[in-house]
Amino acid sequence: MNVYIVDDDAPLRAAISSLLRSVGLRVFDFGSVPQFLAHQREEAASCLLLDVRLQGISGLEFQAELNRDGVSLPVVFMTGHGDIPMSVRAMKAGALDFLAKPFRDQDLIDAVNSALEVDRGRRQHNQAQHALQACYQSLTPREREIMALAASGLMNKQIAGQVGTSEITVKIHRGNAMRKMQARTFADLVRMAEALGIDTARKG
Incomplete structure (x- = not known):
């Protein structure tokens, strides 16, 4: 120091x-x-x-x-x-x-x-913010979209209807997002979204 x-x-x-x-x-x-x-x-x-x-x-x-x-x-x-x-x-x-x-x-x-x-x-x-940004940049555009919608409180079925895909595909993208963001729990993912400034207002 x-x-x-x-x-x-x-x-x-x-x-x-x-x-x-x-x-x-x-x-x-x-x-x-x-x-x-x-x-x-x-x-x-x-x-x-x-x-x-x-x-x-x-x-x-x-x-x-x-x-x-x-x-x-x-x-x-x-x-x-x-x-x-x-x-x-x-x-x-x-x-x-x-x-x-x-x-x-x-x-x-x-x-x-x-x-x-x-x-x-x-x-x-x-340093933590830079690491978080690096993880977020590793997400695909669809994974980012699913992350934002999930963090807003929508269920997988609701997200599937909103983005026009199947519920199983949403689960896969959501799982990928959690893994890449190194989120141990869904609550962690929500906190990360807020720290990144992602709009988590309810969208559905």
């Missing part, structure tokens, strides 16, 4: 880096936003410790840029000039925490661990 620090206070960066490395985290520290952007980030659970007041672009402005660019990186703000309106603005924009300097070591560690857990959960969800 990686922690990225962006703060123009070199002694503070060094102290935070040492603290976080002491609890087993990988730390990369930068004195400015351009230095951070020039770094090739790894595909691992990560978070960003970001100073609010930086030379050039401010931390809040950079957070807004990350949001606009669709970068999903949990942000924990650090500031020696914190006030309530600033912290509210940061949290509304998606920051996970707002630490006023000087902060306790444990408060920093707790905030970082929470941010890393959020990113790890997001990555696991994305």
Whole structure:
């Protein structure tokens, strides 16, 4: 798990880096936003410790840029000039925490661990979603149609009448869909259809 620090206070960066490395985290520290952007980030659970007041672009402005660019990186703000309106603005924009300097070591560690857990959960969800999409892409058009109709609550006989085929053929397609989707139960198949955004409104 990686922690990225962006703060123009070199002694503070060094102290935070040492603290976080002491609890087993990988730390990369930068004195400015351009230095951070020039770094090739790894595909691992990560978070960003970001100073609010930086030379050039401010931390809040950079957070807004990350949001606009669709970068999903949990942000924990650090500031020696914190006030309530600033912290509210940061949290509304998606920051996970707002630490006023000087902060306790444990408060920093707790905030970082929470941010890393959020990113790890997001990555696991994305991986599961990609795997689900890959399974769905392996279905034939008819299997996808049968899956959607079955997930909407129609019985095999109703599906057969709606698509103009035999009930036994529907059973075969439905079985194939469950096998390819790796659904252990029909309830699993319904949940998968919902996760994929398939319209499961009753069609019959």
